[in-house]
Amino acid sequence: MKAVYFAAAATCAALVLTTLQAGAAVKHNAPGYPISGVPFTAVKVSTDSFWGDRIRQSRDVTIPLAFSKCQETDRYTNFEHAAAKMAETARGDSSSNYRPTQFPFDDTDVYKTIEGASYLLQTYPDVKLEAYIDSILDIVAAAQEPDGYLYTARTMNPAHPHSWSGPTRWAGEESGSHELYNLGHMIEGAIAHYQATGSRKFLDIAIRYADCVCREIGYGDGQIIRVPGHQIAEMALAKLYLATGDRKYLDEAKLFLDNKGKTARKDKYDQSHLPVIEQDEAVGHAVRAGYMYSGMADVAALTGDLSYVNAIDRIWENMVGKKMYLTGGIGSSGSNEGFSDNYDLPNMNGYCETCAAIANVYTNYRLFLLHGDAKYIDVLERALYNGVISGVSLDGGGFFYPNPLESHGQHRRQAWFGCACCPSNICRFIPSVPGYAYAVCNNQVFVNLFMSNTLSTKVGGKTLEIKQETSYPWNGDIEISVEKAASSQFALKIRIPGWTRNQVVPTDLYTYADGKNPCYSILVNGEKVNSEITNGYFTIERKWKKGDKVNVHFDMEVRTVQAHRQVREDRGKIAVERGPIVYCAEWADNTFNVLNAEIPANLSKVEVVSGTMNVEGRDYRMNYITIGCAKDNYAGNPSVARNAVLKLIPYYAWAHRGSGNMTVWLNRY
Ligand code: FUB
Ligand code: ZN
Numbered sequence: 014m015k016a017v018y019f020a021a022a023a024t025c026a027a028l029v030l031t032t033l034q035a036g037a038a039v040k041h042n043a044p045g046y047p048i049s050g051v052p053f054t055a056v057k058v059s060t061d062s063f064w065g066d067r068i069r070q071s072r073d074v075t076i077p078l079a080f081s082k083c084q085e086t087d088r089y090t091n092f093e094h095a096a097a098k099m100a101e102t103a104r105g106d107s108s109s110n111y112r113p114t115q116f117p118f119d120d121t122d123v124y125k126t127i128e129g130a131s132y133l134l135q136t137y138p139d140v141k142l143e144a145y146i147d148s149i150l151d152i153v154a155a156a157q158e159p160d161g162y163l164y165t166a167r168t169m170n171p172a173h174p175h176s177w178s179g180p181t182r183w184a185g186e187e188s189g190s191h192e193l194y195n196l197g198h199m200i201e202g203a204i205a206h207y208q209a210t211g212s213r214k215f216l217d218i219a220i221r222y223a224d225c226v227c228r229e230i231g232y233g234d235g236q237i238i239r240v241p242g243h244q245i246a247e248m249a250l251a252k253l254y255l256a257t258g259d260r261k262y263l264d265e266a267k268l269f270l271d272n273k274g275k276t277a278r279k280d281k282y283d284q285s286h287l288p289v290i291e292q293d294e295a296v297g298h299a300v301r302a303g304y305m306y307s308g309m310a311d312v313a314a315l316t317g318d319l320s321y322v323n324a325i326d327r328i329w330e331n332m333v334g335k336k337m338y339l340t341g342g343i344g345s346s347g348s349n350e351g352f353s354d355n356y357d358l359p360n361m362n363g364y365c366e367t368c369a370a371i372a373n374v375y376t377n378y379r380l381f382l383l384h385g386d387a388k389y390i391d392v393l394e395r396a397l398y399n400g401v402i403s404g405v406s407l408d409g410g411g412f413f414y415p416n417p418l419e420s421h422g423q424h425r426r427q428a429w430f431g432c433a434c435c436p437s438n439i440c441r442f443i444p445s446v447p448g449y450a451y452a453v454c455n456n457q458v459f460v461n462l463f464m465s466n467t468l469s470t471k472v473g474g475k476t477l478e479i480k481q482e483t484s485y486p487w488n489g490d491i492e493i494s495v496e497k498a499a500s501s502q503f504a505l506k507i508r509i510p511g512w513t514r515n516q517v518v519p520t521d522l523y524t525y526a527d528g529k530n531p532c533y534s535i536l537v538n539g540e541k542v543n544s545e546i547t548n549g550y551f552t553i554e555r556k557w558k559k560g561d562k563v564n565v566h567f568d569m570e571v572r573t574v575q576a577h578r579q580v581r582e583d584r585g586k587i588a589v590e591r592g593p594i595v596y597c598a599e600w601a602d603n604t605f606n607v608l609n610a611e612i613p614a615n616l617s618k619v620e621v622v623s624g625t626m627n628v629e630g631r632d633y634r635m636n637y638i639t640i641g642c643a644k645d646n647y648a649g650n651p652s653v654a655r656n657a658v659l660k661l662i663p664y665y666a667w668a669h670r671g672s673g674n675m676t677v678w679l680n681r682y
Contacts, residue, residue: 017397028247046314046382048459051470053448054135054208059465063486064446066633067402070409071443072133078410079126079440080145082429088119089152095168096155107514110170115431116193117166117175118243119200122437123149128202129440131209136444142585143210150206150214157218160224163199164192183230187242187278187285190229193269197245197304200253201441204228216256227265240273242283243441244301247308248375251315267312270321273305282349290320295332298351299344299364300434303372315597322383329380331355333392334520337373339574339588339663339677340403340595341396342416346368356579360419360678367404367413367435368395371442378449381461385454387549388519390461391511393449395518396484397462398486398593403665405439407626407633412436413668419608422600422672450481456503459550463491463565475501477557487623487636489533489567495557504554505563509533509546512592513567513638517574526575526587526614526681531568538562571619571638573612576678587612589638591621596638596661600673603660605645608674610659611682617642618658626662628669637665642682 026294059323065447081091094111101109113119134143153368157163162182166175178192187194195454196219203219206212226246230239250266253259274288284305295302306325313321335355337343342365346353352364370633373396381389403416411426414435429436447466452459456473463485469478478497485491493505513533517523535542535551538561544551553563576583589596589612598607618641625632643659644651659679667675 018097025501027317028431032090046379048382048385048452048454050378050382050448051451051453051468052208053132053445055468055470056447056450057136057467057469058447059467059482060068062465063462063484064466065082067138067409067443067446068133069441070407071129072137074135074409075405075443076126076130076440078428079122079129079147079433079437079588081352082433082436083123083126084522085419086119086121086429086433087114089149090114091119091165091169092123092152092156092168095165096152096168098171099156099158110173113166113169113175116191117164117177117189118198118434120163120165120195121191123153124195124198124202125437125441127215128198128205129437129442129444130371131202131205132441132444134209135326140376146206146210147212147214150218154218155215158225160219160228161223163218163222164195166190171521183237183239186239187276187283187470189242191243193226193239193241193246194243195239196226197247197249197454200249201245204256205441220257223250223262223265227261231268238268238272238276240269240276240278240285242278243298244269244284244305244308248304248311251308251311252523254315263312263315264638266308267316270305270309270312270628282351290324292324293327293331293344295336295352295673298349299369300350300366300372302351303343303369303376307372307375307379310376310383314383316377324377325380329376330520333518334522337392337518337522337575338363338365338400338418339395339517339523339590340370340399340416341373341392342370342400342417343373344416344559347415356581358576358580359582360676361417361421363415363417363419365400365418366415368402368438370400370416371403371438374401374442374449382452384593385459385548387461388511390508391516391519391549394593395595397446397449399595401442401479403667407628407666407669408631411669412439418597418664418677420668420672420675421608422674424668424675425672426668436536437587456501457506458503459506459508460493467496469497472503473501475499477503479500486594487634489565489566489569489592493563493565495559495561497559498557498561502554502556504552505557506550506552507535507563507565508549509551510567510593511549512572512590514546514549517590522577522580523574524577526573527616529570529572531570531572533567535566536564557674571616571621573614575614575681583678585681587614587681588677588679589616589640591636591638594636595664595677597667597675597677598659598661598679599666599667599670601670602637602662603657605647605657606674607659607679608676609646609649609680610657611644611646611651611654612640612659613642613682616640626666626669633666635666637662639664643679646680654682 177189203215254263309321377389377393483491644654645657
């Protein structure tokens, strides 16, 4: 099984020369992405580091909490009731009247938590955790119908399923049953579990459900056409194809995409208003959208269908050019949990669901794998350090579902939600972050994210081990040491982040307001090297050997940013960034109302202070920014503004010390 997976990955790499070196749009005529992501299993993040802390908190807090919430909120009971109902029916007993929990996708919280726990097992082997997952999988397996269907919201009470489920299988899929959404998360969790443990237990459950779907939904006689009302099955089935080598899963994913907009349902909400290849605007529910674009990229990479790529390229221009927050958050409107009009980016009411920021990461990662351009990683990094991790507290146990950019104190972190998609997505996402750090393509190694870690991979068929040491994102110094390389010639491609190249985002949606010109430098074994930056990468091609060292330095200045003039909400306002981190002003650090504070575009008396935030007795490391030239417009009247020192904290760290005013965008004077 594993062999098939890696064979497919190797083919991906072989395609690159004919695509990326041509420098033009990717031509797909072989399976797989032109560039291969290096899996999280190959990257060991140092425990004492920014991401090491986050992953440890996933292990110590987030994932145990999610498992306990799955128990406490009867998510496991759903599976038990489904199994009980089948047993009762077999005995001819129809007296029970089980009721599913609140949402027909509550099962997915179990799958997503198992997925996250499986990623963790790579970094922290844990026999007890493995045994616990195994015991949950026994409960899950028992809820599977004999033909593979696994959807507790119907099985526990076929005559009275969940009100969104529809009277029969798939009848409610396009309007809200989430049967295929359940499948998607099940597959993602099952593959992670298989990769981590080598056990087929979860994988076989997922394969049985996937086979059931492929038997019932298709173009053949006796089959029906249905498309996912909430996308994710597309990318999951593409992954299942890679894991098993069975083409029918990829064909099913393509069927789902090709029929979107062609069934009876036509609604922007779930992107069914048009066939996917005709779409050019990011619309509707943002998580559905981001998952669909990701699925389109996967299926395009595996089938060579360029029409998908052209569509997502157009949609990306619209999304990143007109509909994305400075934090990488997407989906500004609460009414549809999704996109609204171009440039409509309200701050206080900005929805920016945590899951949508994660979906933004997925989409941009895949576009990078298709096009090899660092601009996608720039967007990914922006979402990662801001809109995604704002969704989980510093201690890993408090969550945000919406992530607005301004607050009057009405927003509070919570330990769980009735609709728990965001906490359980955090469970699976944070431990997978190391998987976004590197990519390879023939004899090229892309260093995309900066974090202390060791990488062990193959480049051009030869073993490569490198070590990254850095305090990023708190400073821009990174040392990359070659630990093992069989004297091999390869190109190290180091991403020069957009914020170093004076590009806030790869569109004109946000621009720097301070006219600064940061620099960067790269030394190899102490000698300065020069290279053109191509597609955002600084390339060092040489014969590398053990002991070689690359020292990267990015000037990490405090920068001010302004939004495109059509973003009404941000007119006359300035935001502050440093490196990949967006800052905000919060009530707890300032004696005046931060919503009335004013700063100039060219900051003076600015200090970056290395410090900690104390939350419930624990200190969390971060850099603060103090701005000495701020004005406290205390009466709401600019003519009486007093001089003030404004203290800013990373946006992701807001709402940890009670509730009060917070803003990312500050008035400009
Ligand atoms: O529908 C499943 C999940 O629940 C969505 O992705 C979230 O937006 C929430 O509505
Ligand atoms: Zn969510």
